[in-house]
Amino acid sequence: MTITFITGANKGLGYETARRLIEQGHTVVLGARDSDRGAEAADKLGARFVQIDVTDDESVAAAVTDVEQHEGLVDVLINNAGVQGRFGTTDVADLREVLEVNVIGVVRTTEAFLPLLKRSTAPVIVNVSSDMGSLAATHDPARPESKVIFPAYTASKAALTMLTTQYAKAMPEIRINAADPGYTATDFNNHSGPQSVTEGTDAVVALATEGPGAGSGRYVNRNGSVAF
Template sequence: MTTPPNSAPTDEGTPERSTRPLAVVTGASSGIGAATARQLAAAGYEVVCAARRSDRIKDLAAEIGGRAVTCDVSDAGDVARLAQAVGARLDVLVNNAGGALGLAPAAQTDVADWRGMFESNVVGTLQVTQALLPALVASGAGTIVNVGSIAGRTVYEGGSGYTAAKHAVAVLTETLRLELVDQPVRITEIAPGMVRTEEFSLTRFGGDQERADKVYEGVKEPLVADDVAEAVLWMVQRPAHVNIDLLVIKPRAQAASHKMHREP
């Protein structure tokens, strides 16, 4: 897809708003975020791709005819610049930025990992939502999709930091729905189970490819990023009076966060 003349795949300036509905996807440089940006663009949205890695989101924005805004969601200044780039009206916000760090027992876990997970998953979601909420309200029918996890509904050994962060995302989502019930904004959450992407487990284990691969070992068909992205698109395309409070999506081989069917 070529880039329309009234949008620009860079951080520079605020391009003229196109006639397409506008969506923002955070954490758009890879995985679920990149897949969601592609799905939304294919459905007719102009997509603002936001992430820390400028080169990746610029390439993605050029591919889908969107815009790239370099943004660390835990940095208030970056988030303010994102809001400025978005402008006065926004139709969809997908709070996808986040991730897991480490798998140590709580008694031995690195506190810095906890801080990192809360900054990206929780504080980042809060800051971006606060900054873009006026534009979502101004659209008259805004939708927020928070990308949570089944880890936000249960716990497992070694996952204390990540499950705590995703539980916080779930509670934030539910609280926003109560507080904004009189506003023209839908507050939704998608909670994926096992999704095999190129970076999630690799990041969790500090680049240890062998350890990352073992997460998916024997699982015939884990979810992939497009499975989640298609579900997000379905959520935002419901009629404006329909709110999908929570959509849990897992591979058939997964019964719970700790219960998988693994073939020999």
């Protein structure tokens, strides 16, 4: 039995990831900030809901305690929770808010769950990043990522991908990778993306289910490892 905890899983990519992993036999603990929406999503999927706000130390600590009391350990942690911020602005308050969720929130959650991950025989962390933070993609005029001005979001995802590689080097006993969902139709983009939400979760699900020898410190999309 693989126990998987997913943040921000009440809708979109997180919800679909939870659905697919449950189909593959994972015991999924669905984390979300909104208790009502999170509980409703968990009921639909057959998952267990745990409230978690990745920007709040007490909330994250309480989530860890809850999982420890019920499941005892975590095999796979999927850091999916994220916000996009405002389009075309370098406002300091907006940048701070986005980084607090997309980067600091991942660190806060990862550090808090490490004791439970270390109880697993093959612990895995998947960070949901984006090619919006890829230097290669955002400098390629043929790519849609190069046409968008989204300073806070793009900076946060660039930081998250680098953070992933640093974590992987620092903790070789845990397989830690970053996933790029691709341009997927979700609430983030008013469902304008050409990919389905299932296609958008291909990389996340692959990283969550691959074998122990697959490697760490990678940046992966649905077609395999890519440069960032």
